[in-house]
Amino acid sequence: MSSHTRTVSRRRTAMVSAVAVLAATALTGCSEEAKLGWMPTERGTTDNADMILDLWIGSWIAALVVGLITWGLMLWCMIAYRRRRYETGYPRQVAYHAPLEVFYTVVPVVMILSLFFFTERAQSQIAEPHDNPDVTVQVYGKQWAWDFNYVSDDVWDTGIQAHLDGEEGAPERVPTLYLPVDSDVELQVTSRDVIHSFWVPAFLEKADMFPGRTNLISITTGREGSYYGKCAELCGEYHSEMLFNVNVVSQAEYDAHIQSLREAGQTGQLGEEYSRDSYPGTADQHDETFNN
Secondary structure: OOHHHHHHHHHHHHHHHHHHHHHHHHHHOOOOHHHHOOOOOOOOOEHHHHHHHHHHHHHHHHHHHHHHHHHHHHHHHHHHOOOOOOOOOOOOOOOOOHHHHHHHHHHHHHHHHHHHHHHHHHHHHHHOOOOOOOEEEEEEEEOOEEEEEEOOOOEEEEEOOOOOOOOOOOHHHOOEEEEEOOOEEEEEEEEOOOOEEEEEHHHOEEEEEOEOOOEEEEEEEOOOEEEEEEEOOOOOOOHHHOEEEEEEEOHHHHHHHHHHHHHOOOEOOOOHHHOOOOOOOHHHHHHHHHHO
């Protein structure tokens, strides 16, 4: 292959790659997630989302500053120490430079410690449960739907989006979790069968759901809105259909929804009687092994 042919081939490859990148960017702009631009969510969705957003923005700013300094130093070295015209051989080599080596050691350590400090502080605040939440909801994940026990109001709700027969799911069947605005909320998440994961992308927070174990999500709702949620753990054949919505509404609308559940006879709680053992016989085998 001639050099001209190789050059044309490289140009064609570069052009195709550029078109592909532009197309992917344009298609991404059509998605719901891209409507917020560079921000992963809107500020004020929940108190935890604001803390995560601040940490995310701060990390990006720190990374950008480090990148600009690094690129600037690289460019300066390429210009200042380039080989001049009529020069031959290598420039003068320096074996050791103690101050520079100390600087290259201290700065990364300080950066890592700073990032660790702000990350640990945010995680500790996010994981801190509310002392007296306004609303407590027990969330059961199951193949492939959700059960919501409104513990504070002693009512329950459930629903399923997928037909589980290959047909397209009906959006009106998606289970919806209602939460009052400007309220301290505690979500007690667990599983009825296999491992699931409760995830609301707009909240910038998720929690894994294990059979026989309860994890907590403690948030303070910040503004009204409708948000979509999904299972973030591959849990079986219809994992992609395991969807739900979260409606953050006014206190009056929340009370009206709770009253509608009471009128529909959905009082009490959906307990462990609807769960199943994902690994039948395991407990008996464990007891037998322990006794022997």
